Amino acid sequence: MTIKKAMTIAGSDSGGGAGIQADLKTFQELGVFGTSSITAVTAQNTLGVHGVYPMSVDAVEKQIDAVASDIGLDALKTGMLFSTEIIEAVAAKIREHGFKNVIVDPVMIAKGGAPLLQEEAMEALKTKLLPLALVVTPNIPEAEAISGMSIQSVEDKKEAAKAIASLGVKHVLIKGGHDEGEITYDLLYDGESFHTFSGKRINTKDTHGTGCTFSAAMTAAIAKGASVRTAAETAKQFIQAAIEDGIHIGSGHGPTNHWAYRQRGGC
Numbered sequence: 154m155t156i157k158k159a160m161t162i163a164g165s166d167s168g169g170g171a172g173i174q175a176d177l178k179t180f181q182e183l184g185v186f187g188t189s190s191i192t193a194v195t196a197q198n199t200l201g202v203h204g205v206y207p208m209s210v211d212a213v214e215k216q217i218d219a220v221a222s223d224i225g226l227d228a229l230k231t232g233m234l235f236s237t238e239i240i241e242a243v244a245a246k247i248r249e250h251g252f253k254n255v256i257v258d259p260v261m262i263a264k265g266g267a268p269l270l271q272e273e274a275m276e277a278l279k280t281k282l283l284p285l286a287l288v289v290t291p292n293i294p295e296a297e298a299i300s301g302m303s304i305q306s307v308e309d310k311k312e313a314a315k316a317i318a319s320l321g322v323k324h325v326l327i328k329g330g331h332d333e334g335e336i337t338y339d340l341l342y343d344g345e346s347f348h349t350f351s352g353k354r355i356n357t358k359d360t361h362g363t364g365c366t367f368s369a370a371m372t373a374a375i376a377k378g379a380s381v382r383t384a385a386e387t388a389k390q391f392i393q394a395a396i397e398d399g400i401h402i403g404s405g406h407g408p409t410n411h412w413a414y415r416q417r418g419g420c
């Protein structure tokens with residue numbers, strides 16, 4: 154049996170619901186061996202972010218090199234990258250090692266409002282990292298920030314997806330968690346056509362780490378050889394199960410249930 158491998162380059166969430174922790178749990182549940190390069194340590198729980206401690210560029214680079222030179226990877230995702238320097242270092246390492254299946258989750262702000270990406274780092278994200286990505290998975294505020302457009306309708310979402318694709322990323326998946334309505338719609342643009350993934354919106358406050366979990370599930374599926382579209386379908390099912398079968402941890406915005414998808418028979 155050949156084990157497929159995925160790497161996450163992201164921040165650590167001490168509360169276990171988002172960041173590196175969410176990514177590794179998701180990789181594990183989908184049968185993929187997970188590795189990591191930690192970009193920042195956050196002191197975080199379900200009530201919010203209590204501290205952000207970025208790693209040095211050297212530490213981020215060495216973690217990537219250590220994994221690449223020995224273990225290798227079939228896909229990699231990025232999450233919280235925090236600064237221009239870290240983004241530039243990660244982009245350079247992606248090019249140096251020739252990593253192909255790169256999924257960028259452009260994490261900017263935690264649900265409680267704490268910044269996880271410095272404002273001035275947006276330019277490096279757009280010009281250095283996105284051109285190397287197979288997929289980028291912004292939520293609606295992130296898609297607005299990257300495209301510079303306001304998103305009020307499905308047509309706006311499509312225009313924003315096209316604008317983001319023009320930065321050089323092959324697939325744009327705009328997540329619909331921040332929309333309103335009984336159904337969530339996630340929109341995938343592959344440079345030619347649009348495809349929508351929908352699910353029942355769950356009325357819950359426990360959505361901490363949904364974006365990280367979604368992009369990690371896509372990364373695991375792509376590591377196993379799925380197309381971007383099939384990977385998005387898997388990720389949608391994974392996150393739907395994880396939100397529906399909530400585990401109610403902590404007194405604020407709790408994490409989702411990473412076991413749920415496999416317990417329902419997915420793998």
Ligand SMILES: Nc1ncnc2c1ncn2[C@@H]1O[C@H](COP(=O)(O)OP(=O)(O)O)[C@@H](O)[C@H]1O
Pocket residue numbers: 291292293328329330331337338339352353354355356357360362363364365367389392393396
């Ligand atoms: N309340 C909810 N019920 C069902 N699905 C949700 C809910 N909130 C978010 N999702 C789904 O979770 C995934 C992450 O979405 P989103 O919340 O937009 O990302 P982020 O965590 O990056 O802000 C998407 O597939 C979205 O449709």
Ligand SMILES: Cc1ncc(COP(=O)(O)O)c(N)n1
Pocket residue numbers: 163164165166171172173195197232233260262263264269360361362363364365366
């Ligand atoms: C270390 C870290 N990375 C990412 C997020 C975003 O979480 P979400 O997926 O809920 O937007 C977070 N809160 N903390």
